[in-house]
Amino acid sequence: MEKRGVDLIGAIVVFFVLLFVYTKFIGPIPFSVNNVNTDNATPFEATGTGKAAGAPDRALISVGITESATSVTEAQNKANQKSEAIISSLKKLGISEKDIKTTNYSLNPNYDYSGSSQRITGYSVNQNFEVKTPIEKANNAVDATTQAGANLIGNISFMLNDNKKQELENEARKEAVEMAKKSAEGLAKASGIKLGKIINIRESFGGEIIRPMMIDAKEAQGGTIIDPTNITPGESNIEVSVTLTYQTN
Numbered sequence: 001m002e003k004r005g006v007d008l009i010g011a012i013v014v015f016f017v018l019l020f021v022y023t024k025f026i027g028p029i030p031f032s033v034n035n036v037n038t039d040n041a042t043p044f045e046a047t048g049t050g051k052a053a054g055a056p057d058r059a060l061i062s063v064g065i066t067e068s069a070t071s072v073t074e075a076q077n078k079a080n081q082k083s084e085a086i087i088s089s090l091k092k093l094g095i096s097e098k099d100i101k102t103t104n105y106s107l108n109p110n111y112d113y114s115g116s117s118q119r120i121t122g123y124s125v126n127q128n129f130e131v132k133t134p135i136e137k138a139n140n141a142v143d144a145t146t147q148a149g150a151n152l153i154g155n156i157s158f159m160l161n162d163n164k165k166q167e168l169e170n171e172a173r174k175e176a177v178e179m180a181k182k183s184a185e186g187l188a189k190a191s192g193i194k195l196g197k198i199i200n201i202r203e204s205f206g207g208e209i210i211r212p213m214m215i216d217a218k219e220a221q222g223g224t225i226i227d228p229t230n231i232t233p234g235e236s237n238i239e240v241s242v243t244l245t246y247q248t249n
Contacts (some may be wrong), residue, residue, distance in 0.1 A: 019146065043200075044193060047243045048179025050172035053235040059138040062103070062154030064128035068110060072123050075107065075131055079125035079180045082149035089144040090131060098134040128152065135233055142229040158233040168238040176242035184244060196247030206239030 067080045069075035090100055110122045133141045142153065160168065182209065188195045 001218070012078055044184065044188065044195065044246045044247050044248050045243055046180050046184035046187060046246075048183055049239065049241045050174045050175030050177075050179060051237060051239050052168040052171040052175070053237045054160060054164055054168050055135075056158035056233050056236045057135050057164065058159050059133050059135050059141075059231075059233065060155075060157040060159065061131045061133065061138060061141055061145075062128060062152075062156070063102070063131060063142070063150040064126065064127045064154070065150055066124060066152060068122055068124045070122045072107065075123040075125045079127055083127055083129075085148040086129065086145050086150050089148040090133075090141060093133075093137055093144060095131065095133050095137065095141065101130045101132075101214070102127065103130045104128040126152075128154070137231075138231050138239035139229045142231070149153060156231060158236060160236050167237065169205070169240060172238050172240040173242065176240045177218045177244070179241050184246060188246075188248075194249040196249050198244050199247055200245035202243040202245075204241045206237075206241070 045191045063086065063118055065079055065086070067075055067078040067082065069078055087097070087100055091097065103125065105128075106126045108124050108126075109120045112121045131141055137219070138156065142156075146153065159165075184195060187193075
């Protein structure tokens with residue numbers, strides 16, 4: 001018995017001596033511990049879309065002139081006279097000058113290509129304006145500008161004021177959240193998932209859907225419109241999408 005005890009002690013001593021020598025001259029014995037965290041709460045997402053509509057209260061009207069003459073000065077003078085008449089007609093309707101913006105002004109030569117070489121026969125001036133007006137003045141603005149000499153009528157767009165737009169966005173947002181919650185609850189019930197708390201919300205906007213309108217250019221020939229303009233703006237639509245992220249249990 002005593003001999004076995006001595007042998008065991010000797011073996012232990014030899015082991016630690018060898019371990020000391022190994023780590024002294026070779027280095028520590030490599031080992032690693034993996035730490036794995038598990039989480040059963042897998043995020044769950046559901047999306048809903050809400051819409052709201054309202055009557056626009058502002059219009060953006062594109063009007064312009066094109067004038068030609070044999071000289072640059074004459075073409076510019078003719079264009080300037082009509083531009084001043086157009087601006088004056090809009091001011092008489094109560095439209096502020098800050099709401100009348102020049103969006104394009106160009107001066108180009110006119111060429112005759114019928115001969116063996118091209119030659120300049122005159123010059124053309126083009127000038128375009130963007131006019132912002134209350135919706136109730138849109139028809140009168142088109143008529144007044146054409147009677148003042150505008151011979152280019154472009155797109156007419158309608159929009160909401162900032163307060164009304166915010167009101168409709170909130171209305172659409174509320175509907176989108178309700179739809180997303182109903183969708184999440186229905187999907188969770190069907191799949192056997194137990195929903196936890198909402199941990200994230202994302203939203204995206206379809207934005208204000210502006211309804212453009214084009215007036216036939218033939219209506220403005222000669223600087224007059226035969227019949228009074230009758231523009232109906234309809235409604236502007238706001239669309240909001242909301243995505244809710246839930247914890248699951």
